[in-house]
Amino acid sequence: MYPDIPISYKKIPVAQNFLMYEFFYPDFSAWYKIFAKSFLLSSSLINAAQVIRTFFGQPVYISSVYRPKDTYGFHRYAMAINLHFGTDLVTLAKLKTILRDHRNNPPLFKCLRETGITGFGLESNHLHLDLRQFYFNFTDQIGQYQLFEI
16 A cells, blocks of 8 residues: 555645645644644545646645544545535536546546545545445445445
């Protein structure tokens, strides 16, 4: 697996288009800065965010990474990331097409798999990527998640 990186609220580069502090969940960062100074995040998730940014050639926003107060899910363990594109629904439609075509291994899907991503989900306004080590399809109150085997 890819190494973990200590993430703190600092404005230092961790990828070509991302600064470290962007990986803090916006509603959570103020609380976290007071009670803990950093958390470990897999470089796979950082690399995946950069792959998406490079592929689409436009800004990508991180809406959620580490949520320790969650009662379940991969965000609870900093093993997931949610990315959104602002109001750009065209990019989300392109992502939907790419994920539906996963069996043909389109370039973006292949690059994400190579970074270590094993879980893929597409909500109405964001892309969910995670590092789960088991494979299944399910739907819960958060949304639909489609997970694909290697």
